[in-house]
Structure formats: structure tokens, C-alpha cells
Amino acid sequence: MTELLEKATGTVRKVRPTWPVVLLGVAAVILLLAVLREITGAQDVASSGTVRAAIRAAMPIALAGLGGLWSERSGVVNIGLEGMMIMGTFGAGWAGYQWGMWAGVAFALLFGAIAGGLHAIATVGFGVDHIVSGVAINVIALGAGQYLAGLAFTGKQGGGPTQSPPVEPMSTFDIPGISNLAQTLESKHWFFVSDLGAIVLGLTSRLTPLVIGGLLLFVLTWWVLWRTTFGLRVRSCGESPEAAESLGVNVYFYKYVAVIISGALAGLAGAFLVNDSTVYREGQTGGRGYIGLAAMIFGNWRPGGLLAGSSLFGYTDALRLRSGGESVHALVLLLAVLLLFYAIYMLRTRRSQALASVALAVGLLAIFVLTDEIAGDFTGMTPYLTTLLVLALFSQRLRMPKADGQVYRKGSAG
Amino acid sequence: MSDTSDAQDTAVRLTDIGKRFPGVIANDQVNVTVRHGTVHALVGENGAGKSTLMKILYGVQKPDSGTIEVDGRQVSFSSPADAIAAGIGMVFQHFMLADNLTVLENVVLGAEKLYGSGDRARRRIHELATSYGFDLDPDRLVEDLGVGDRQRVEILKVLYRGARTIILDEPTAVLVPQEVDELFENLRGLKAEGLTVLFISHKLDEVLAVADDVTVIRRGRTVTTVDPKQTTARQLAELMVGSELPSPSTETSTVTDVVALSVRDLSMFDPQGGRDLLTDVSFDIRRGEVVGVAGVEGNGQAELVEAIMGMRKVQGTIALGDEDVANWSTARRRESGIGYIPEDRHRHGLLLDAPLWENRMLGHQTREPNRKGPFIDRGGARADTERIVEAYDVRTPSIDTTARALSGGNQQKLIVGREMSSEPLLLIASHPTRGVDVGAQAAIWDHIKTARREGLAVLLISADLDELIGLSDTIHVMLRGRLVGTVDPQTVTPEQLGSAMTGAEVPA
Numbered sequence: 001m002t003e004l005l006e007k008a009t010g011t012v013r014k015v016r017p018t019w020p021v022v023l024l025g026v027a028a029v030i031l032l033l034a035v036l037r038e039i040t041g042a043q044d045v046a047s048s049g050t051v052r053a054a055i056r057a058a059m060p061i062a063l064a065g066l067g068g069l070w071s072e073r074s075g076v077v078n079i080g081l082e083g084m085m086i087m088g089t090f091g092a093g094w095a096g097y098q099w100g101m102w103a104g105v106a107f108a109l110l111f112g113a114i115a116g117g118l119h120a121i122a123t124v125g126f127g128v129d130h131i132v133s134g135v136a137i138n139v140i141a142l143g144a145g146q147y148l149a150g151l152a153f154t155g156k157q158g159g160g161p162t163q164s165p166p167v168e169p170m171s172t173f174d175i176p177g178i179s180n181l182a183q184t185l186e187s188k189h190w191f192f193v194s195d196l197g198a199i200v201l202g203l204t205s206r207l208t209p210l211v212i213g214g215l216l217l218f219v220l221t222w223w224v225l226w227r228t229t230f231g232l233r234v235r236s237c238g239e240s241p242e243a244a245e246s247l248g249v250n251v252y253f254y255k256y257v258a259v260i261i262s263g264a265l266a267g268l269a270g271a272f273l274v275n276d277s278t279v280y281r282e283g284q285t286g287g288r289g290y291i292g293l294a295a296m297i298f299g300n301w302r303p304g305g306l307l308a309g310s311s312l313f314g315y316t317d318a319l320r321l322r323s324g325g326e327s328v329h330a331l332v333l334l335l336a337v338l339l340l341f342y343a344i345y346m347l348r349t350r351r352s353q354a355l356a357s358v359a360l361a362v363g364l365l366a367i368f369v370l371t372d373e374i375a376g377d378f379t380g381m382t383p384y385l386t387t388l389l390v391l392a393l394f395s396q397r398l399r400m401p402k403a404d405g406q407v408y409r410k411g412s413a414g
Numbered sequence: 415m416s417d418t419s420d421a422q423d424t425a426v427r428l429t430d431i432g433k434r435f436p437g438v439i440a441n442d443q444v445n446v447t448v449r450h451g452t453v454h455a456l457v458g459e460n461g462a463g464k465s466t467l468m469k470i471l472y473g474v475q476k477p478d479s480g481t482i483e484v485d486g487r488q489v490s491f492s493s494p495a496d497a498i499a500a501g502i503g504m505v506f507q508h509f510m511l512a513d514n515l516t517v518l519e520n521v522v523l524g525a526e527k528l529y530g531s532g533d534r535a536r537r538r539i540h541e542l543a544t545s546y547g548f549d550l551d552p553d554r555l556v557e558d559l560g561v562g563d564r565q566r567v568e569i570l571k572v573l574y575r576g577a578r579t580i581i582l583d584e585p586t587a588v589l590v591p592q593e594v595d596e597l598f599e600n601l602r603g604l605k606a607e608g609l610t611v612l613f614i615s616h617k618l619d620e621v622l623a624v625a626d627d628v629t630v631i632r633r634g635r636t637v638t639t640v641d642p643k644q645t646t647a648r649q650l651a652e653l654m655v656g657s658e659l660p661s662p663s664t665e666t667s668t669v670t671d672v673v674a675l676s677v678r679d680l681s682m683f684d685p686q687g688g689r690d691l692l693t694d695v696s697f698d699i700r701r702g703e704v705v706g707v708a709g710v711e712g713n714g715q716a717e718l719v720e721a722i723m724g725m726r727k728v729q730g731t732i733a734l735g736d737e738d739v740a741n742w743s744t745a746r747r748r749e750s751g752i753g754y755i756p757e758d759r760h761r762h763g764l765l766l767d768a769p770l771w772e773n774r775m776l777g778h779q780t781r782e783p784n785r786k787g788p789f790i791d792r793g794g795a796r797a798d799t800e801r802i803v804e805a806y807d808v809r810t811p812s813i814d815t816t817a818r819a820l821s822g823g824n825q826q827k828l829i830v831g832r833e834m835s836s837e838p839l840l841l842i843a844s845h846p847t848r849g850v851d852v853g854a855q856a857a858i859w860d861h862i863k864t865a866r867r868e869g870l871a872v873l874l875i876s877a878d879l880d881e882l883i884g885l886s887d888t889i890h891v892m893l894r895g896r897l898v899g900t901v902d903p904q905t906v907t908p909e910q911l912g913s914a915m916t917g918a919e920v921p922a
Contacts, residue, residue, distance in 0.1 A: 228531070232515075233523065236512050236523050239514050249524045402514060
């Protein structure tokens with residue numbers, strides 16, 4: 001009977017990526033980059049320098065996105081990540097120049113958490129629309145950052161109303177053994193092997209505790225949200241707060257905690273920026289909070305996907321910085337080839353989409369053949385364009401927490 | 415009876431419970447006594463206050479007055495957690511499940527202290543599932559489960575918490591007859607284990623079949639508690655409504671030879687790339703004929719309705735009278751004479767926060783009496799809403815009340831009145847009496863039958879098999895997007911129809 005019903009309603013089980021699949025995917029990407037480097041001669045497509053720059057660009061986005069993940073898994077949309085990040089940069093700059101970067105990190109977490117708490121009070125406590133509250137946080141944080149910076153940094157040596165005195169950044173370290181071996185491999189210029197070496201070297205040398213800590217936070221988030229009671233309760237608030245409340249879960253409490261954690265993580269993202277540029281500067285966040293939110297959506301509200309999304313953005317951003325014209329030129333070829341594959345894949349089901357992809361691929365190939373370099377104005381757009389493109393292609397299969405963005409009032413159960 | 419033996423015998427006692435909402439008295443001096451180890455049914459019309467009463471007992475809402483006793487001790491619940499601690503569990507009418515979590519996660523949520531959230535919990539769920547005969551895989555996503563299984567997850571949740579008293583709010587509303595039998599089997603199993611079940615239902619035959627005591631509530635007050643062995647369904651219904659009732663059966667056939675709607679080779683593809691939603695569906699409806707479509711939910715009935723209404727793209731022809739309407743917009747189809755009672759009145763039929771007279775205009779905004787040139791005719795719409803409220807017995811304080819404030823039955827009567835007001839050629843009635851009390855149900859049946867006598871063609875989709883059999887002139891059985899057979903409502907029984915719906919042989 002139940003079996004028949006299941007058949008009748010046509011249920012399908014979902015497939016989750018397993019470790020072998022993920023590793024194969026990573027290997028395929030490295031192979032693709034190796035081939036690209038060989039064909040185009042653009043060395044920075046896969047060099048340790050690019051990887052290092054990619055980490056620097058990706059980390060703040062990833063951490064902001066992780067903040068968004070906490071908040072949205074509990075059902076609160078957090079467009080205020082940008083503002084919480086601004087509070088984090090100010091906290092890191094203010095405490096950092098006086099008592100060192102570790103104190104800076106602590107204050108960035110604290111200031112971010114305060115901004116997060118404000119968002120929680122508005123959205124959870126008073127039932128304000130999440131977007132309205134988030135935008136308000138962004139506006140307030142922008143003003144508060146400028147005002148506080150003017151108070152704290154004017155007249156200080158090396159500082160001014162828009163900039164803090166220099167902050168001593170955290171010291172860097174290499175992972176011994178692995179990084180040496182990787183360095184030897186990269187210098188050989190062997191196909192694939194050297195590319196792998198370059199990437200490993202980029203991942204194991206000149207690291208800061210913030211990078212390692214940030215990555216650990218990803219593992220910790222996954223473990224807490226998907227393996228502990230606490231996490232189950234947080235997720236249930238984002239999926240079905242009525243169900244959670246009917247089972248005696250204190251929905252408000254878990255939402256408060258999750259949004260405050262969200263703010264703290266966004267603050268940490270701000271601290272990363274300050275450590276990276278050794279100073280607090282006005283407008284330092286540059287919209288990374290929003291991109292973090294986009295990366296989280298791209299990652300389907302899961303830490304692994306979010307990390308992949310931020311890495312993609314970080315990588316294209318790094319290419320732009322390192323001999324941008326040449327590297328992005330090489331990237332155009334890659335994109336053209338990928339579009340062709342996509343067209344073949346779509347040929348049977350959606351012909352019009354396939355044809356459009358082919359046309360675009362031909363156009364890109366023409367650009368690749370007819371030019372040697374992409375003009376600087378366009379390379380600057382690459383990371384944003386890539387993010388937009390990838391989001392547009394993948395956004396159809398995303399599954400956000402069901403009650404995400406809905407205001408929940410106690411007593412709605414039943 | 416002395417006080418002590420009374421306390422031992424009573425699982426739950428509600429005394430003089432009162433609860434008011436702005437403008438509505440939901441409960442007023444309600445008294446219910448539930449004996450240990452029994453199935454106690456609570457019946458009453460929609461809006462009679464049954465659900466409110468159960469929410470009070472489960473701690474979701476606080477009563478304004480009155481006392482609650484559990485196992486002889488007076489208690490005061492400020493949240494469901496308190497009720498759970500006192501051994502009371504509730505299965506809500508609308509399932510309280512998080513779709514994107516697994517069965518295990520849904521069950522342990524809020525009760526992680528009992529057995530953790532890992533293997534120990536998995537073993538406990540397995541134990542409970544086997545001892546009560548539930549066949550559930552703890553690691554499946556709830557999203558992938560059918561309705562019957564979801565209900566079992568809900569009951570499992572309650573059992574997992576060690577509840578001794580279980581409240582079931584209209585548990586049979588969403589089930590086909592075989593599933594109802596399975597549920598009742600489960601309930602008898604629970605009773606045999608010494609648990610107490612509080613059971614809310616509209617379906618009086620079911621109540622009489624399974625309950626040991628029946629309490630009737632009317633307009634927020636308890637009328638009486640009766641013994642089901644000495645009561646008939648008709649008597650119960652009259653107690654609920656407070657007056658005599660008609661029955662659903664059809665009178666003489668009014669079918670004519672004029673075809674009102676002709677559907678040929680309708681096919682719809684799944685945009686997600688799954689199995690086709692509709693395959694080669696063809697049928698005719700003549701004037702004065704009611705054509706029923708029977709099927710387990712999710713087999714294409716909703717898609718069929720949306721195709722005929724022009725809400726989704728399909729292949730095939732749809733002819734209304736002589737005209738092919740397949741390429742017409744929904745608005746044009748409605749204007750040319752299709753009335754529509756949607757499946758989910760909250761999502762498609764009404765603007766819950768708009769007043770009744772604005773709801774009167776929905777879907778009819780381009781027609782008299784709602785329109786005056788390019789503008790809305792406020793006066794005309796209001797006057798006509800008054801007429802509908804009067805003629806269809808919509809119980810409301812005024813036409814400026816929001817639709818949300820009305821009970822389900824009254825909302826539905828307003829929709830029926832609205833759709834009938836433009837004198838349609840064809841009425842598409844999707845679950846017209848779902849979640850509606852017996853009084854309103856009888857009224858809606860009456861309206862459909864009257865219109866049918868006057869030559870209206872009706873497409874009736876319903877999960878209530880008695881309704882289908884009672885109202886239809888022809889019944890098509892739908893399975894996986896196809897019409898797999900036609901049965902004669904004069905001869906078929908609900909059981910036969912139920913098994914045909916799940917893919918067994920179609921009775922001749």
C-alpha cells in the first residue's frame with residue numbers, strides 16, 4: 001500500500017556528492033588548468049602566487065558567507081552582513097593598533113556580534129522585515145564606522161578620520177615538509193605535476209593563523225549544524241519554526257544565537273581584511289558582505305558549496321591582480337570550451353539554450369584569437385561577471401531553508 | 415463515585431474552559447472528561463472551537479478561564495514543552511514536519527535529551543516503529559514521504575516522547591480509505607497498550623467506528639457526551655448542527671446531450687524532467703452532468719484542473735462548447751463561462767487579509783457588477799456581496815470583515831457563491847468541501863445539485879469518496895497522469911474505488 005502510494009506520487013531520493021566524486025572533480029579542475037597553461041602560456045593561471053592571492057581574496061567572502069549561512073539556516077535573511085563586516089573592520093583596526101592583531105580579532109568578533117544582535121532584536125524580537133532591518137544595519141554601520149573612526153583615529157600618528165594607525169599584522173608560517181616538496185615540484189615546470197605542486201605550495205606557505213582558523217570554522221560549522229542537537233534545533237527553526245515550537249524548541253532563542261554568531265563571523269571577515277592591509281580604511285569592505293551572501297546562495301546554504309563559491313570568486317579576483325590581461329585572456333578560452341560542452345549536454349533537452357551557448361562560445365573564441373590581452377577595464381569585471389554567470393546557471397536547483405526570511409511569531413504553531 | 419477512583423479513571427479533565435479572540439468566542443464553558451485507555455472523539459462543525467480547545471490542552475494557547483486536570487492533578491501549561499512533560503502529545507491537522515530534515519531528525523527534535531540524536535535514537539525509533547507496526551526508514555527525508563507515512567512520523571514523534579495521551583486533529587482528512595483503516599488499526603494498537611487517544615473529526619462514520627466516547631461541541635460549547643454504540647451518524651450530525659440535515663445522494667439524472675466541455679489528448683511534461691504529469695487525457699462533460707475524477711493526491715488531478723483553467727501550458731485541445739479555448743488566457747476562459755472552486759482556498763481562492771467584498775471581485779473583476787467602465791464598481795460589488803452572504807448563508811459580522819476571520823466552511827460558501835454568481839456553463843470544483851463542516855457541506859452539495867438541474871456542467875475532484883459517488887454521474891479514475899478507467903457511481907463502493915485509485919483492477 002505505502003509502496004504503491006510512493007510510486008503513485010513519484011518520489012525520488014536525492015544524491016549527495018561523495019568524497020571520491022569531490023576528489024575527482026578537484027583533479028579534473030587542476031588538469032583543466034594545466035592544459036590551459038600549456039596552450040596559452042599564461043603562467044599565472046596556475047601558480048602558487050595566484051593561489052595565495054586567491055586565498056586572500058576568498059577568505060573574507062567565505063567568512064561573511066559563513067555568517068550568512070548561520071543566520072539563514074535559522075531562518076533569518078541577513079543582508080546586513082556588509083554592515084556587520086564594517087563594524088568588524090573598525091573593531092579590528094581600533095583594538096589592533098593599540099594591543100595587537102589578536103586583540104583586534106577579539107574586538108572584531110565582539111563588534112560584529114553586537115551588530116548581529118541588533119539585527120536579531122529587530123527581526124526576531126520585533127518581527128521587522130528581514131531585508132528592511134538588514135539594510136538599516138548597513139546604513140547605520142556605515143555611518144557608525146565613519147563617526148567612530150573620526151573620534152578614535154584623528155590626530156593619532158599614521159591615522160586620520162578615514163584610516164587607523166598601522167596595525168602589526170599576524171606573522172606568517174609555512175607548513176614544513178609539504179611546502180618544500182611542493183616548491184621543488186613547481187619549479188620543474190612539468191605538466192600537471194607542477195600545477196599540482198603550485199596549488200599545494202600556495203595552500204601551505206605564508207599562512208596566517210586567521211586562514212587556518214577560518215578553515216577550521218568551516219569544519220566546525222558543519223559539525224555543529226549537522227551533527228549536534230544544537231545544530232538540529234537551529235536548522236529546524238529555518239525549516240519549520242511551527243514544527244520546532246510545537247515540539248518545545250525555543251525558536252526565538254536559537255534564532256538569536258544563530259544571528260549573533262552570524263554577526264561575529266562577519267566581524268571576523270572584517271578582521272581578516274584589516275590584517276591583510278595592515279590598517280583600517282574607510283570603505284574597506286567594498287561590498288564583500290553581499291558577495292559572501294551570493295556565494296552562500298551559490299553553495300546551496302551548505303558550508304562546502306559556500307567554500308567552493310568563494311574560492312571561484314577568489315581565484316578570478318586573483319587572476320585579475322596577477323598579470324590580469326594575459327590570465328583573463330586565457331580564461332576566455334576556458335569559458336568558450338566549457339560553454340561548448342554545456343551546449344552538447346543541453347542539445348537534446350533544450351535546443352534554444354544550446355544554440356545560444358554555441359553562439360556565445362564562438363564569440364568568445366573570436367575574442368581569444370583576435371586579441372592578445374583583455375583590456376584592464378574588463379579584467380576588473382571578471383570576478384563579478386563570473387559570479388553572476390555561475391549564479392545564473394546554477395540557481396535553478398537551489399533549495400533554501402523553507403522558512404527563510406519569514407517573520408515568525410510565537411504561538412503560530414497549529 | 416469517590417474522588418480518588420475518579421482521579422485514577424480520568425486521563426484528562428477540562429472544566430469550564432473559555433477562550434476569546436478579537437470578535438470571536440472560540441470556547442465558552444467547555445467541559446470534557448476523557449477516561450484512561452479509551453479513544454475519545456470530539457466532533458463539531460468547523461469553527462465550533464475543537465481545534466482551539468486542543469491547542470489549549472497542548473499549551474499552544476492559554477485559556478482565558480477554566481481549569482485543566484491531567485491524571486487528577488491540576489496543571490497550567492505555558493508552552494507545548496509543559497504539555498509534553500505532562501505526557502500529552504499532539505498530531506496537528508497540518509503536519510508539523512520540517513521537509514528538508516530526515517525522519518530521525520524530525521522525531522528527535524526537541525527531545526534530544528531522551529536518547530541523543532545519533533544511533534541510540536535510531537535504535538529507539540526502530541523499536542517503536544516495529545512494535546506499533548510502522549514501516550519507516552529513519553534516514554529518509556520527510557520531503558520524500560507520502561501522506562500516510564508523514565502521519566506515522568507525526569505519531570512516532572509523540573510516542574518517542576513517551577506521551578500517554580495523544581491528540582489527533584482531523585487525522586483522516588488527508589487519507590484514502592485503506593490508509594484510514596491502517597490508521598484505525600494503529601489507534602486500536604495504541605489503546606491496547608493503555609494509551610489514551612483524543613480524536614477530532616468531521617467524518618461521523620469514522621468516529622462511530624473507532625471511538626469509545628463522543629463529545630459534541632457546537633459554537634464553542636459542549637453539547638453532550640454520547641455513547642457511540644447507541645448513536646447513529648445522523649443523530650450525531652444533528653447534535654452538531656442543531657437541526658436536521660439532507661444527504662449527499664443524487665436525484666434523477668439531468669444529463670443532456672449537449673457537450674459543454676470536451677478535452678482531447680491532454681499531455682503535460684514535467685519541467686523538472688520527471689515522469690509526464692498528464693498523458694493523453696480525454697473526456698467530455700455534458701450540460702447537466704457531474705463528472706468526478708478519483709485519484710490519490712498527486713496523480714495529476716491538480717494539473718488537469720490547472721490545464722483547463724489555463725494556468726499551465728499543455729498540449730491537446732480543450733473545447734468549451736464549440737470554441738477551442740486552448741490558447742486563451744485564464745481571464746478569457748473565466749469570462750466565457752468557467753467557474754472555479756480551487757483546491758486550496760487560502761492559496762488560490764481568497765485574499766485572506768482583504769474584506770469579503772474585495773474577495774467577491776477576485777476573478778470577476780472584468781465583469782458586472784464589479785466594473786463600471788475602466789473603474790471598479792464599489793457599490794455594485796458590495797451590494798452583490800450582501801446578496802451572496804444572504805443567499806449562501808455565509809456567517810459573518812459584515813462584508814467588511816477580512817476573509818481570514820471566517821471559518822473554513824464560511825470561506826468556502828463565499829467562494830461557491832462568487833463562482834455561481836456569473837451563471838457559468840462549467841464549474842470546476844476541486845475538493846469543494848475539504849475541511850468544511852457538515853452543515854456547510856450539505857449547503858454546498860445543495861448548490862451544486864441545484865445548478866446541475868439548471869444545466870450546469872461540473873468537473874468534480876475530491877478525496878472524499880462518498881462525495882464523489884454521491885454527486886457524480888460518471889467517475890473517471892486517474893493514476894499517474896492517465897485516466898485509467900471509468901466507473902458507474904450507481905454501483906461502485908468506496909472500497910472498490912479506493913483500490914482502483916491505487917492501481918488495482920478497475921471494477922466493471
